[in-house]
Amino acid sequence: GAVVSQHPSWVICKSGTSVKIECRSLDFQATTMFWYRQFPKQSLMLMATSNEGSKATYEQGVEKDKFLINHASLTLSTLTVTSAHPEDSSFYICSARSTGGETEAFFGQGTRLTVV
Amino acid sequence: GQNIDQPTEMTATEGAIVQINCTYQTSGFNGLFWYQQHAGEAPTFLSYNVLDGLEEKGRFSSFLSRSKGYSYLLLKELQMKDSASYLCAVRDSNYQLIWGAGTKLIIKP
Numbered sequence: 001g002a003v004v005s006q007h008p009s010w011v012i013c014k015s016g017t018s019v020k021i022e023c024r025s026l027d028f029q030a031t032t033m034f035w036y037r038q039f040p041k042q043s044l045m046l047m048a049t050s051n052e053g054s055k056a057t058y059e060q061g062v063e064k065d066k067f068l069i070n071h072a073s074l075t076l077s078t079l080t081v082t083s084a085h086p087e088d089s090s091f092y093i094c095s096a097r098s099t100g101g102e103t104e105a106f107f108g109q110g111t112r113l114t115v116v
Numbered sequence: 117g118q119n120i121d122q123p124t125e126m127t128a129t130e131g132a133i134v135q136i137n138c139t140y141q142t143s144g145f146n147g148l149f150w151y152q153q154h155a156g157e158a159p160t161f162l163s164y165n166v167l168d169g170l171e172e173k174g175r176f177s178s179f180l181s182r183s184k185g186y187s188y189l190l191l192k193e194l195q196m197k198d199s200a201s202y203l204c205a206v207r208d209s210n211y212q213l214i215w216g217a218g219t220k221l222i223i224k225p
Contacts, residue, residue: 110158
């Protein structure tokens with residue numbers, strides 16, 4: 001089956017630093033990748049939709065200058081949390097839709113970010 | 117607005133059957149998804165319904181009625197490892213997933 005690999009699984013960083021999270025589709029081409037944030041005991045919140053070769057579409061309330069998304073190839077999208085603050089601590093999850101795919105079945109393992 | 121409703125928490129006994137309901141009101145409909153999410157992990161795809169009726173996959177089945185804006189996930193022969201949150205999500209006319217808050221399922225021996 002299709003595999004999405006997300007790295008790192010967890011990261012602790014100091015307030016004010018930047019953190020990059022990678023999302024790779026290992027055995028299929030993903031024209032569209034989605035970045036979610038999930039706070040404890042809450043459902044997934046879509047942050048942005050990333051299309052290969054074009055700018056990401058951000059959801060209302062998500063700062064595009066703070067959460068930089070790059071989708072340079074059909075197998076890799078990155079999310080960079082810039083100038084991280086403790087309130088950015090959360091579980092970040094990516095998912096990928098395959099080219100021509102109808103289902104959205106492929107999630108990365110998630111990244112637990114803790115900002116201290 | 118768009119809305120997905122599902123119970124917050126359910127409890128069931130090992131070996132039994134449980135049905136988790138989901139009702140939705142969305143701008144358009146392009147399929148309904150069920151995911152399983154264990155604590156601290158990413159969601160895992162369980163099922164996808166786009167036409168009315170029942171989709172069976174092993175111990176798990178999912179039902180959809182588009183006219184009623186209703187779906188359920190049926191879990192049979194419950195096992196302790198089925199303790200998790202179950203998320204209902206609907207893909208709207210813009211092909212975006214609208215997520216329910218999830219149902220925490222507790223399995224007791």
